[in-house]
Amino acid sequence: MTGETRPRKRDATATRAAILASAREVFARSGYDGAGLREIAAGAGVTAMLVRRYFGDKERLFAEAIAAANSAPIIATQSVLKGEHPGAAIAEALVQLTAPGAKPLDGFLILLNSASSVRAAQIGRKVIESAPQKTVAALLEGENVEQRAALILSLVAGFQMMRQAIGLGALADSDPRVLEDLLTPLFERLVKES
Amino acid sequence: MTGETRPRKRDATATRAAILASAREVFARSGYDGAGLREIAAGAGVTAMLVRRYFGDKERLFAEAIAAANSAPIIATQSVLKGEHPGAAIAEALVQLTAPGAKPLDGFLILLNSASSVRAAQIGRKVIESAPQKTVAALLEGENVEQRAALILSLVAGFQMMRQAIGLGALADSDPRVLEDLLTPLFERLVKES
DNA sequence: CAGGAAAGTCTACAGCCGTAGAGTTATAGG
DNA sequence: CCTATAACTCTACGGCTGTAGACTTTCCTG
Numbered sequence: 001m002t003g004e005t006r007p008r009k010r011d012a013t014a015t016r017a018a019i020l021a022s023a024r025e026v027f028a029r030s031g032y033d034g035a036g037l038r039e040i041a042a043g044a045g046v047t048a049m050l051v052r053r054y055f056g057d058k059e060r061l062f063a064e065a066i067a068a069a070n071s072a073p074i075i076a077t078q079s080v081l082k083g084e085h086p087g088a089a090i091a092e093a094l095v096q097l098t099a100p101g102a103k104p105l106d107g108f109l110i111l112l113n114s115a116s117s118v119r120a121a122q123i124g125r126k127v128i129e130s131a132p133q134k135t136v137a138a139l140l141e142g143e144n145v146e147q148r149a150a151l152i153l154s155l156v157a158g159f160q161m162m163r164q165a166i167g168l169g170a171l172a173d174s175d176p177r178v179l180e181d182l183l184t185p186l187f188e189r190l191v192k193e194s
Numbered sequence: 195m196t197g198e199t200r201p202r203k204r205d206a207t208a209t210r211a212a213i214l215a216s217a218r219e220v221f222a223r224s225g226y227d228g229a230g231l232r233e234i235a236a237g238a239g240v241t242a243m244l245v246r247r248y249f250g251d252k253e254r255l256f257a258e259a260i261a262a263a264n265s266a267p268i269i270a271t272q273s274v275l276k277g278e279h280p281g282a283a284i285a286e287a288l289v290q291l292t293a294p295g296a297k298p299l300d301g302f303l304i305l306l307n308s309a310s311s312v313r314a315a316q317i318g319r320k321v322i323e324s325a326p327q328k329t330v331a332a333l334l335e336g337e338n339v340e341q342r343a344a345l346i347l348s349l350v351a352g353f354q355m356m357r358q359a360i361g362l363g364a365l366a367d368s369d370p371r372v373l374e375d376l377l378t379p380l381f382e383r384l385v386k387e388s
Numbered sequence: 389c390a391g392g393a394a395a396g397t398c399t400a401c402a403g404c405c406g407t408a409g410a411g412t413t414a415t416a417g418g
Numbered sequence: 419c420c421t422a423t424a425a426c427t428c429t430a431c432g433g434c435t436g437t438a439g440a441c442t443t444t445c446c447t448g
Contacts, residue, residue, distance in 0.1 A: 010396075012394080029310070116310075125363075128360065150356060165315055174338075179345075186345075186380050230406090243409095244425080
C-alpha cells in the first residue's frame with residue numbers, strides 16, 4: 001500500500017525504510033498481535049524472511065516502528081505548544097488529523113491498538129515515556145508537569161480511539177468546529193499551570 | 195480464575211454465567227483477537243466446545259460480554275452525574291477504579307483492547323453508542339450533548355488506557371489526589387453546558 | 389569480465405486459533 | 419430403578435502465525 005509497484009532496485013536502506021513504513025501502517029491498523037509479518041512484508045513488496053533479516057524479530061520491528069511513528073507528531077506538538085493559544089492549536093490539530101477520511105496518526109494509534117498485548121504495552125510505555133511525554137512536559141510550566149503532560153496525551157489518545165478506531169458517530173460525523181470548541185478549554189486548562 | 199475449583203454441578207445457567215464472567219476477564223486483559231476460546235473456557239472450568247454451544251461463535255460471545263460489562267459502570271455513572279459536583283465525582287470514581295492494583299474496569303477495557311480488531315470495533319461502536327453514550331448524554335443539558343458525552347467517554351477511556359493498559363508512570367505512581375484535582379475541572383467543563 | 393558479497397526468496401516446522409460433529413456422562417422424571 | 423434428555427467432552431481439521439536455515443539472484447568491485 002506504500003505505492004511501490006515496480007520491483008525496486010536492490011537497495012538495502014530503501015528496502016529497510018519501505019518495510020518500516022509498511023510496519024507503521026499495518027501496526028496502526030491491526031495492532032501488535034493482529035499485524036502479521038507476511039502482511040507487513042507484502043506491503044513493502046518483500047517477503048517475510050527479509051523483514052526478519054533486517055529487524056531480527058517482531059518485537060524489534062515494533063519498537064523501531066513505534067519510535068519512528070512518534071518522532072513526527074512530536075515535532076508538530078512542540079511548535080504547537082510554543083504558540084499564543086496552545087490549547088486551541090492542539091484542539092485544531094487533533095480534530096484535523098483524526099478526520100474520518102484522514103490518514104491515521106499512527107503514533108498513538110499503534111500504541112492504542114496494541115495495548116492489549118503485554119509485550120507491546122511494555123515497549124510502548126518505554127517509548128511514550130521517553131519521547132512524547134517528556135517532550136510535552138518540557139514545554140509546560142508550573143506544578144505537576146509530568147501528570148499534566150500525561151493527561152494531555154490521554155485525552156489525545158482517547159479522542160483518537162473513539163473517533164478513528166471505534167468510529168463513534170458523535171465524533172466522526174460532527175462539525176469539526178464544534179469539536180474544536182469543546183476540546184480547546186480542556187487543553188487550555190491542562191497547558192496552563194493549575 | 196473465577197474461583198471455582200470443584201467440578202460444579204450440571205447447571206446450565208450457572209455455567210453460562212461462569213463462561214460470561216471468564217469472557218469479560220479475558221477479553222479485558224487480552225482484547226478480542228488475543229483472547230482464546232480455550233482460555234476463556236478454562237477460566238470457567240469448561241471446554242471450548244461448550245462455549246460454542248452456549249454462545250454460538252466468538253462474535254456472539256464478545257457482544258454479550260461487552261454488553262454485560264457495560265451495564266454495571268453505567269449505573270454508577272448515572273448516580274454520579276446526578277450529584278452536586280458531577281465533575282469531581284467522575285474524577286474521583288475514575289481515579290479510584292483505575293488504581294494500579296484495582297480490578298480492571300472491564301467495560302471500557304474490553305473495547306479499548308479490542309479496537310484494533312475490525313469486527314470487534316464495529317460491535318463495540320454499536321454497544322457504546324446504544325448504552326454508555328446514550329446514558330451519559332441523557333443526563334446532560336444544553337447544546338451538543340452527544341458530542342460532550344462522547345468526549346467524556348473519550349477522556350475516561352484515554353485515561354484508563356494510559357494508566358492501566360500502558361501503565362504510564364506519571365499516572366500510575368502519582369498521588370491520586372493530584373490526578374483528581376487535575377481531572378475535575380475537565381469533567382466539570384464537559385458536564386456543564388458550554 | 390569474472391568473482392564474491394550482499395540482497396532477497398523458497399520450503400518447512402511447530403504451535404496456536406476457531407470451528408465441527410460424534411461420542412460420553414450425569415441428572416431429572418416416571 | 420430405569421430411561422430419556424440435557425450437559426458436557428473428545429478428536430480432528432484447515433488455516434494462520436513467527437521462526438529457521440538453505441538456497442538463488444543481483445550488484446559492485448577488482
